Amino acid sequence: MTNNYKRKLRQRRYLEKKRQSSGCLSRKNRLKDFLETCPDYQRKLHLLTEEEIDILSSYYFLGIPLKKIADKLGLSAEGVRQKREKAIKKLLLS
Numbered sequence: 001m002t003n004n005y006k007r008k009l010r011q012r013r014y015l016e017k018k019r020q021s022s023g024c025l026s027r028k029n030r031l032k033d034f035l036e037t038c039p040d041y042q043r044k045l046h047l048l049t050e051e052e053i054d055i056l057s058s059y060y061f062l063g064i065p066l067k068k069i070a071d072k073l074g075l076s077a078e079g080v081r082q083k084r085e086k087a088i089k090k091l092l093l094s
Contacts, residue, residue, distance in 0.1 A: 044091050044094055045091075047090050047091070047094050048087050048090060048091070051073065051083065052083060052084075052086070052087035052090070053087075054069075054073075055069055055073075055080055055083055055084050055087065056084065056087055056088075058072075059084060066080050066081055066084075
């Protein structure tokens, strides 16, 4: 391994440990926790379109990258990202 690669790997591990120790959850985990702990999440899911539900579940729960979701839906990755953000705002602001 090159020194540059080793340095980046150490940096990544350090940041991951720091993130875990600070209790900082990634956005993905926060949304997952929200949907699992919210007592009326079924009601909130009715606010979303089928496409938005598909995007959120594919990205957050199945871990499919935006590019693959975009190919499946016939959209650009940026379009999928925008729809994902819009759906998250609908859920959190309702």
